[in-house]
Amino acid sequence: MPETHSEKLIHTELLIIGGGPTGATAAIHAARRGLSTLIVDAQQFPRDKTCGDGLTPRAITQLDRIGLAATITDRYLSHGLKLHGFGGSVTAPWPDSAFGTVGSAMPRVELDALILDQARRQPEVSLIDGVAAIAVEFDGAKVSVVTLANGVRIKPTYLLVADGVRSTFGKLLGRTWHKGEVYGIAARSYCNTPRSTEPWIHSHLELTDDTGTIQPGYGWIFPLGDGRANVGCGALSTDRRPAKINTKKLLHFYAQQCRDEWDFGQPDNVASALLPMGGAVSNVAGANWMLIGDAAACVNPLNGEGIDYGMETAELAVSLLDEGKDFSLLWPFVLREHYGQAFLLARTAARLLTYPQLLQKLGPIGLNKPLGPVLMPAAARLMGNLVTEEDSDLVARAWAMAGTVVGRFRGSSPLWS
Template identity: 65%
Template structure:
């Protein structure tokens, strides 16, 4: 007996923030949409859980800001090399409200919003295989049967198993992230600042090639994690879970931390360093398309934005193979190539020990780091005309021209 065949106008593969947002947007357009995920919600996902103002703004644009808790943060506090700098979120296009919410709750809330908007949600139902006819996806094999889609939006995360079936390739010669995350009880859970430590040392006092973060969640816990930037030529030679434990001990007394709980780790493609992200009737979005800022690992904002971008193209074009990578490059290309190039410096072991004391001490740090926080928070828009924005865009054009052959949503 063959599998049952079902027709849907739009199939969204992956029910993380980008996939749920795409299903929500498609359902609001009146499309017959199904959202697939191999997991059953609520489920956990390795993440820092922090939302910059850009992410909060994207939720507001989708009309689902109410999914967030009351907790808000005011910006970043960066520490290391004998100094600390406070960098409030700038008063700009995206507003000054950051937030944080555990992904187990956040993703579940967005899936609920998609279902409420009219999308069918099939949990515990992975997309396991694909059928093509003349270059178009004509069948998606699932345990529930074969789905016959008109359009497909792929949002299955950093590893993108379904994207791999479509030819998606991750270029690890470019900067990528490795990270570990935990949750710790803390009486400072309501602290209205995200904290990042850029000087991490092991038990012998040796500087490690990574950074740590503490993101208060406003619920009695903080998200505590550590990460490092790596390339295939200069792999970060650290055990992230061991480094996380050492980092927790370093800040335990200051934050009155409980034991690290629910420790997970992940690798993260960044800055558009993937190829084959679209075909005749399909597009990759969010983490699957490496839409992650190389300077901070943030991807939720880009995931929500690319979800809306992709849905807006449904029914307007006959073939996305070239137009979708072009749209991603137009929206994020110059900024991502520049951020990748800047992040690459951090993979050199001697860079941070030289630059850190200058950046985090005295008047230089006080002037420099608020601007850096604006860049790290993805908070510059094309409409901004101030010196920092103009300098960032000019540098982006220059670096993009110099690195013309770098992988950036390439078509192979």
């Protein structure tokens, strides 16, 4: 008979639900502040996570802050993005910004274990894995006890919920996803290729299915430096304009189209997922708890990256853990201050891209001479949100101005409301 722990009550200053990049990073920062920290994850590590495995300079910056950037970039390093489609190709090196000019990629089964191991090396951090958090009790407005599937009860001072895109525990706390906002549907696979050390990631903006019909999606090839590339495809969707594509089927066709150029083997380990983006969730905080990372929909609507935002929100949330603070209004405010304008603008641009006619009109201009080589590096910089407040060049100023205008028109849109 399995052992039950119904009598056990564990006290901890910080409980983190979810040990992915977001939760594990939060634990590292909390340990630096001397907080006794317990991570609970439903799965045992190493575990896989459906992802493109791409790491932009923004993510590398965060990995550097927890001492892991060199381990990752020593193995594989990317200089930027090559965009293809509509009869053209444009190379967009990572811009020379505060985030640096180095990107990478690493299979999540390895990356997540690496970050979690780094967390576990801190004496303040302990881990319970292979057990889900399934219930919550309140004492007034505060979460008082969290119960695990094995009966263990945990009494935390603070709670960070980093339980990923579905956020099953977040739902117990009232987290609601606004499907009227743009969201992603995507599939990834692993393909063997002799070009796995090529230092550029690739994206195809013009995808066709097996009948030659253009599909409302994009494809990616992210070399991994280990004899493989992460090959995937995705599309943007809203509940009004759902992308009517079978991502797994499209992925197989895409890999086949690129097979000769990359000498691909058969796509392996194909998996697909939905992706709430750009802060399109509400109820992300309470008196002593905050949702971070994917649980708070901190994913860039224009490129689907969320590892960097997960790690950033982890550090931000930990920096607020002080006695006497109530996070109910503070956390949504902090999220809006940091990401509100960029995410709202990106969500608006992504929404426009759900009209397939638009990409077909703009694609040939953006990916061909004479305008492509000028426009696309700037577009790639904006897509990657590699613009900092300190940047004052023309592109950064135009983006900030667009943000103000869009903010005026879509001010009531649900961003962590």
